[in-house]
Amino acid sequence: MNTLSIFAGLDANGQIRFVGDVARGAECGCCCVACGAPLVARRGDVRAWHFAHEASQERPDCFTGAVNLLRRLAVERLKAQGLPPMPAYRASVTARPPLPPLHEMLEWHPGDGVVEHWESRLLQSAFVALLRLHSGTGVRVFVEISGASNASLVPATSDEGVLLLTLPLPSSSEDLKDLGAAVRHIDVNIQSRWIRLPDANAKIIEVRERLEDRARTVRDEAEALRRRGSLPTPGLRAASPPPYPSSVPASSPSAPPLTELDDSPWSAWRKPRSAFMCYGLADGTAWILFTHHDGRRVMAAWPLNEGWDESMPARIGVPDLNLGVYVLEDQLKAMIYLGEMRPRVRSASNWSELLAIEWLHRP
Ligand SMILES: [Zn+2]
Structure with missing residues (x-):
C-alpha cells in the first residue's frame, strides 16, 4: 500500500x-x-x-x-484552527429512464456552520464533530486518512448531513519526520466534501423536473425525426436543447467535391462523399460517425486504439472487428448518447477536412 x-x-x-x-x-x-x-x-x-x-x-x-495517531493529530489541528471552508455540494442529476438521460451538475452552497461539539473520545470510524448549519441542519463530521482508515459515514438521523474530511498519507516519509512537517502536511492536504446534504434535496427535485421536461421534448423530437426517417435539420435546431441535435452538424459543409481522394482508414468501404461527423470529448479522444457504402451507419473511435470495441453499451451498436467500427443500431440514438458527453461536434465532408479540426487529437 x-x-x-x-x-x-x-x-x-x-x-x-x-x-x-x-x-x-x-x-x-x-x-x-x-x-x-x-x-x-x-x-x-x-x-x-x-x-x-x-x-x-x-x-x-x-x-x-x-x-490513527496522524488522524488524532489532524482532529486536534481542526479543533484548534477550525474546519476548512465549507465546500459546495455537487450532485449529478439525471432524467430517469426511459427518458433520454439528460443530466446536469447541481452546485449548492450551504453557507457557514458552527461546530456544536467535538467528540471527546476518538473512535476509529465514528464521527468526530457535530456541525450546525445556519439552516438548522445538523451535520456529522468524519475524518479519515485516505487509503488507510475508513469512516462509517452514517448520519444519526435521516435529516442530518455528512461531511467527510480526508487526509492522504504523504508519499514521502519526510512529510511525517517531525511534528512541524506533519502539521504542514495536514494544513496543506486536508480536503472536505459532502457525502450527503438534505438541504439540497428540494433543489435536486426542482432540477430533475426541469431536466425531465427537456428530456420529454428531446424524446418527442427524436421520434418525429425517426418517423420522417431523416436526420435533424437546421430548422429543428433552435427548438431542441443542447447538447442534443442542436450541436450536431454545427456548420453544414460546403458542397462536397464530385470526386474525393479518400485517405481515411476506412476508404475501402466508406460510402464515397458521405459526411463525417466528429464528436470530440474532453480527454482529446473522439467518435467519428459516417456511412458504409451499403448504407449502414457506423462509428469509429479516434485515435484508433485497442479496446475501442469495449467502450460503448450494446444498445448503441455492435462492434464489427473486421471493419474496426461500431455498426450503429440507430444513428439518432448514438447521437443522443454522445450528446450526453457534452462533446464538441463538427462535420467534415472529407478526410483532410476532418484532420484539420483544430481540437482533434493527433496520434
Ligand atoms: Zn507495535
Whole structure:
C-alpha cells in the first residue's frame, strides 16, 4: 500500500511524538500505540527515519496505530484552527429512464456552520464533530486518512448531513519526520466534501423536473425525426436543447467535391462523399460517425486504439472487428448518447477536412 514505516508513537505522557522530535535510539522513551512495545528511534543516513520495535516483532496493526495517531493529530489541528471552508455540494442529476438521460451538475452552497461539539473520545470510524448549519441542519463530521482508515459515514438521523474530511498519507516519509512537517502536511492536504446534504434535496427535485421536461421534448423530437426517417435539420435546431441535435452538424459543409481522394482508414468501404461527423470529448479522444457504402451507419473511435470495441453499451451498436467500427443500431440514438458527453461536434465532408479540426487529437 505504501512504503512508510512507523512514523509516530506515544511518549510516557501519552503525547504523540514523531521520530524527528525525540532522542535517537532507545532513549526516545516512546511506545507503540498499537501493541505497547517500547520503540527505538532509528535516525540513520540510509533508510528514512522511523521507529522500530525494540524487542518484539512489529505487527501490521502497529503501522495502523501510527496512522490513527496522524488522524488524532489532524482532529486536534481542526479543533484548534477550525474546519476548512465549507465546500459546495455537487450532485449529478439525471432524467430517469426511459427518458433520454439528460443530466446536469447541481452546485449548492450551504453557507457557514458552527461546530456544536467535538467528540471527546476518538473512535476509529465514528464521527468526530457535530456541525450546525445556519439552516438548522445538523451535520456529522468524519475524518479519515485516505487509503488507510475508513469512516462509517452514517448520519444519526435521516435529516442530518455528512461531511467527510480526508487526509492522504504523504508519499514521502519526510512529510511525517517531525511534528512541524506533519502539521504542514495536514494544513496543506486536508480536503472536505459532502457525502450527503438534505438541504439540497428540494433543489435536486426542482432540477430533475426541469431536466425531465427537456428530456420529454428531446424524446418527442427524436421520434418525429425517426418517423420522417431523416436526420435533424437546421430548422429543428433552435427548438431542441443542447447538447442534443442542436450541436450536431454545427456548420453544414460546403458542397462536397464530385470526386474525393479518400485517405481515411476506412476508404475501402466508406460510402464515397458521405459526411463525417466528429464528436470530440474532453480527454482529446473522439467518435467519428459516417456511412458504409451499403448504407449502414457506423462509428469509429479516434485515435484508433485497442479496446475501442469495449467502450460503448450494446444498445448503441455492435462492434464489427473486421471493419474496426461500431455498426450503429440507430444513428439518432448514438447521437443522443454522445450528446450526453457534452462533446464538441463538427462535420467534415472529407478526410483532410476532418484532420484539420483544430481540437482533434493527433496520434
Ligand atoms: Zn507495535
